[in-house]
Amino acid sequence: MPQDELVTSQEIEKQAWQLLENSIVYYQGRPIGTIAACDDSQAALNYDQVFVRDFVSSALLFLIKGRTDIVRYFLEETLKLQSKERQLDAYKPGKGLMPASFKVVIENGQESLQADFGEHAIARVTPVDSGLWWIILLHAYVKATKDIKFALQPEFQKGILLIMELCLATRFDMYPTLLVPDAACMIDRRMGIFGYPIEIQALFYTALRAARELGVCAGDTEIVSAIDDRLPLLKHHIRHHYWIDINRLNAIYHFKGEEYGTKAVNQFNIYADSLPYDKFDMWLPRKGGYFAGNVGPSQLDTRFFSLGNLMAIISSLATEEQSQAIITLIEERWDNLVGHMPMKICFPALEGEDYRIVTGSDPKNRPWSYHNGGNWPVLMWMLAAAAIKTGRNHLGEKAIEIAEARIMEDEWSEYYDGSRGLLIGREARRYQTWTITGFLLAKELLRNPDVLGLVSFDEFHPDTGSTNACEL
Numbered sequence: 001m002p003q004d005e006l007v008t009s010q011e012i013e014k015q016a017w018q019l020l021e022n023s024i025v026y027y028q029g030r031p032i033g034t035i036a037a038c039d040d041s042q043a044a045l046n047y048d049q050v051f052v053r054d055f056v057s058s059a060l061l062f063l064i065k066g067r068t069d070i071v072r073y074f075l076e077e078t079l080k081l082q083s084k085e086r087q088l089d090a091y092k093p094g095k096g097l098m099p100a101s102f103k104v105v106i107e108n109g110q111e112s113l114q115a116d117f118g119e120h121a122i123a124r125v126t127p128v129d130s131g132l133w134w135i136i137l138l139h140a141y142v143k144a145t146k147d148i149k150f151a152l153q154p155e156f157q158k159g160i161l162l163i164m165e166l167c168l169a170t171r172f173d174m175y176p177t178l179l180v181p182d183a184a185c186m187i188d189r190r191m192g193i194f195g196y197p198i199e200i201q202a203l204f205y206t207a208l209r210a211a212r213e214l215g216v217c218a219g220d221t222e223i224v225s226a227i228d229d230r231l232p233l234l235k236h237h238i239r240h241h242y243w244i245d246i247n248r249l250n251a252i253y254h255f256k257g258e259e260y261g262t263k264a265v266n267q268f269n270i271y272a273d274s275l276p277y278d279k280f281d282m283w284l285p286r287k288g289g290y291f292a293g294n295v296g297p298s299q300l301d302t303r304f305f306s307l308g309n310l311m312a313i314i315s316s317l318a319t320e321e322q323s324q325a326i327i328t329l330i331e332e333r334w335d336n337l338v339g340h341m342p343m344k345i346c347f348p349a350l351e352g353e354d355y356r357i358v359t360g361s362d363p364k365n366r367p368w369s370y371h372n373g374g375n376w377p378v379l380m381w382m383l384a385a386a387a388i389k390t391g392r393n394h395l396g397e398k399a400i401e402i403a404e405a406r407i408m409e410d411e412w413s414e415y416y417d418g419s420r421g422l423l424i425g426r427e428a429r430r431y432q433t434w435t436i437t438g439f440l441l442a443k444e445l446l447r448n449p450d451v452l453g454l455v456s457f458d459e460f461h462p463d464t465g466s467t468n469a470c471e472l
């Protein structure tokens with residue numbers, strides 16, 4: 001690399017670390033998280049809060065750098081915020097729920113934390129992903145610090161149990177996947193992802209893997225056996241019913257409908273004519289494949305959602321072959337999925353009538369903007385992690401190079417608009433913390449691939465972890 005480029009790259013990184021430092025939120029004198037965005041030029045709305053999902057990439061960086069205290073305080077304080085009581089009041093968060101975000105409020109000189117479980121959020125959306133991320137982060141903390149005693153404290157065991165109960169309880173449906181409302185994750189506005197979105201399923205699987213390892217250490221056979229019952233079913237369901245590649249597409253194209261009984265091939269009664277074959281003609285490469293966005297009754301949402309697919313690779317929810325196919329698809333369709341800024345949140349965008357009906361004509365989610373096909377730099381770390389896991393490190397490097405060309409100049413924009421992500425998002429916040437950390441974490445991962453072990457899992461075998469229980 002020529003000298004001047006090297007300097008620039010170092011300067012970008014230096015600024016990013018400084019901005020991360022500036023984003024730290026203190027509570028009663030202790031660092032407890034990072035603010036979503038430090039942008040004074042726009043209304044704060046809730047961007048002045050610490051979001052659980054946003055903090056994960058900050059936390060992993062702090063763990064890598066040995067700044068474990070901030071992650072510990074975050075885990076402790078969020079645990080205190082978790083809803084612990086059984087609620088019959090519909091306006092109170094359900095038992096076990098973790099908040100989407102929180103902020104420090106000062107009243108009469110006293111500091112306290114005010115959590116948002118969706119009761120303040122725009123459109124009152126539910127943060128199903130928060131509890132899942134919380135467990136994934138707790139597990140990463142234990143791996144980084146080797147302090148298993150921290151997670152074995154009774155209040156932490158109770159916290160994990162409540163999240164597990166919330167997720168594993170018998171519900172109104174007969175699927176091993178989690179049934180959730182629209183906008184229950186990173187995509188926190190209406191985008192037609194209610195039902196069984198891949199983002200939640202991949203995080204659910206990762207959280208189950210993390211909770212299982214912690215449960216084995218705690219000698220909690222009840223939790224471990226409940227998780228062991230669910231993991232194989234969930235894994236099989238996703239690997240089989242969500243998978244799309246040329247062969248699978250051909251099979252679906254020839255599906256018969258209205259099959260009754262347990263022997264049905266087309267179990268969910270997907271109508272073959274509901275799939276956009278013309279789009280696949282243009283887009284699906286011969287070698288690649290991916291997990292569909294959602295599978296439900298007569299529903300196969302064929303949009304590609306990045307977070308779910310990348311986390312499926314990282315957690316080994318995908319088979320080795322499927323992981324290779326997903327990353328091949330990303331490489332083959334680089335222009336569509338990465339373009340001018342890594343990487344698309346989903347592809348393709350909803351347009352025309354679909355946009356009007358599915359998003360409710362949401363002006364923020366116009367086609368190729370924000371959640372509706374925008375490009376989100378935070379996803380860079382998961383892209384780098386998935387690239388490392390599949391042995392394609394060069395793709396992570398390439399993504400960083402693309403970002404470096406503009407990310408600092410664009411003031412660490414939250415997201416980008418346009419079918420290739422050319423434009424700074426119309427309502428994007430600047431100095432968005434998870435843009436900064438997504439970039440930094442991608443760099444750290446590529447520099448030291450061992451770090452991947454904090455969030456990644458190998459193929460699941462029921463006897464994994466029974467011996468050497470606490471050598472996480």
Ligand code: GLC
Pocket residue numbers: 036047051053054185186187188189
């Ligand atoms: C937006 C994003 C959400 C994120 C929040 C704070 O609402 O959709 O995923 O957590 O901003 O950055």
